[in-house]
Amino acid sequence: MNKLLDQIRENVTQTQVWKSIFRHGFPSNDANRALVMFSNVILHLHPVRVRRGALKIKFTWCLGGLTFFFFVMLAVTGVFLMFYYVPDTRRAYNDIKDLGTVIYFGSLFRNLHRWSAHAMVFSVWMHMTRVFLTGSYKPPREFNWVVGVILLVVTLVMSWTGYLLPWDQLALWAVTVGSKMAEATPLVGNAGPFGPELGMGVDNDVRFVLLGGTVVGQSALLRFYVLHCLGLPLVMALFMAVHFWRIRKDGFSGPL
Amino acid sequence: MSDRLGIGIFLTVGTLVIMGLFLGATIWLENSFKKDKQKK
């Protein structure tokens, strides 16, 4: 039996196809374990080696990694939701209701999407707190902290735009209150200090461009949908790339 | 007036409790890593 298994493994792993894909042998020795990292675009996000101290769970609590994991989970479940959801005020609500009822696994994807969104926001805050408490933002890593803050803000805006899409009462009024805050922005808001003096009216201030109108309606839903599904994820991916690259270059600030 | 006072007390106590949680965690982690260093 053993010989048979070896024979099969031999036939599979020595073929040209296999070798063209995997540039390394089974990672049973250090050379192959290093090669696994070298030859994989995702794995090589990590260095090939890392200090033993850096592996301690009670240092990073894996929070940055978890945040990224939630982001990937959100992206995947988000795409699934997009197969059924149409951002039209007349049918958005029913699409979400369909997802929850008639579509097989629909409620699973929606729940996963929602809970990983909440989890991502929470883990981003905890990650920021951990990075602060371990002083990992100190030179030379200040810029990476700034990129982190930008990612935090984009995560919050992502969550906020996603909150409107189900178009139920909670969504509509949470966004109405939020957009009224935008209207209260100083200088560029219609209701903000020195706004009217600068000619900011109901139809040309920052709230108007945020909602694409004077009321939270179809154009607001569409703008939020585009931002939520495309605009902001691109921005996030870009800044995440910078974030991961800086960690990769500046090395792990873990305990020496 | 009772509500106002209640909110005030709740706010103060709540802030101190949460601060205590975070400070406690930091100090606990600080000591536990110090112990690791001595052990090694």
Add this chain to the structure above:
Amino acid sequence: MNPGGKKESPQNPQQQQADVSRRRFFTLMGLGIGWGGFAAALGGTSVGALRYLFPNVVYEPPTVFKIGKPDDYGVGVDNKLKKERQIWVVRNERGIYVLVAICRHLGCTPNWFDDQKRFRCPCHGSIYDVTGNVVGGPAPRTLWRAGVSIDPVDGQIVVNFNQRQDPDPKGTDEGLMVDEKSREVPPFFLQV
């Protein structure tokens, strides 16, 4: 280092100083034009993109509408049109005025409590009296009054939702007050 292959003639320091500053000048000029052009192009497109995001035509419910004859409305606050038009029609001894049902704090729709004779906002607890003055909660200004007029042809009240009366309130012990006399002026009041 010297592309022309010409031997560098020994120039006096001033001449060299002039060359360097002249070269430096042209470099700066070149940089200026290059980056200036780039900045202008970038600036132009972003201003264009921003203008693109401001729609010129907005498909929203009409803001000028008729709400029936004055004598359809009795004394007190009429909630009938709140659902459809987001306004309250209020009649007191002297006439009729129309309050806009948008809380001045953050835009939620307040509710009228007839027993307490108060408008109360569900979002942050702002409280207004029947004339729109703020008697409680965080609202920074009094309720808007919409422009009202009588259509001479069919005698109906015409409301202009976007024409709003918004006087500066005075902080007093009871809250933000505006004296009623100054508010009951056309086009925001109908003596009917």
Add this chain to the structure above:
Amino acid sequence: MAEKETTLGTLPKRDGNSGGLAALIKKSASDKMGPEDHVLVWPNLVYIELISMLFATALLLFLSLISPAPLEELASSDTTPNPTKAPWYFLGLQELLVYFDPWLAGVVLPSLIIVGLVLLPYIDPNPKGKGYYTFSERKFAVLGFCFGLALWYILIVIGVWFRGLDWSWYWPWENWHHHKPITGGLVDLEVIIGKTLGMSDTPLVTLGRYGVTIANLITWALFLGYYAIGFSVPFLTMRKFYNTLGFVRYNLMMFMFLSMLGVPLKIFLRLLANVKYVLVTPWFKI
């Protein structure tokens, strides 16, 4: 570098030059460390990540089961649900809206938080405490940060569990379905000052819509005084602290710190003295 050479040597010869590239580029951070206390990322770090991902998925599934995503009735723009709550992570801001005007609570304060966070690494001169948990070596920084964080979380806790109809305060044991009685109207600080000192409220000078009264000037003095004292006291008493920071860093940090302390200060002024606005001008109110 020699040690690294040997492992690279064992790689199958590749025609592309990427193999050699690693040797040419400047040492990346991970190479700088000595080889002895090193472990290969594969399998050690990768396994930890796999396990944490599995655990996170399990947690998400569990949460999805015990409390599925709610879907309320269809949105209608004429009836506002009571109370209207933003998502939990914005409830800190919504709670602030009770005490501050929307332009402050909704725009200026969040921007100050974000700008403060961005400035953090540049205004923290303390070299100690890099890469390990410490409170003893970074007391002021950790205390300040934890205070801000605690303020943020406590406002969220209040917004989520203690705010009911008309956003009034409801203790958990109270009846959440009956409207709270109307609490007394709030009074501006300048009105309180005006009344107690018995000053006339005829404006001294009017700039356009702004009738400046004595009480109003006093509130301006109090407001600017708060910042003036906040800036000067640490400057005079803790000169060493000032010197480590330097002029620009000190002022940035102090402005952020004082504004952060200003938030609970105004909240308590509202709770204990019924103050609506500390400072009133026709254009903005604080």
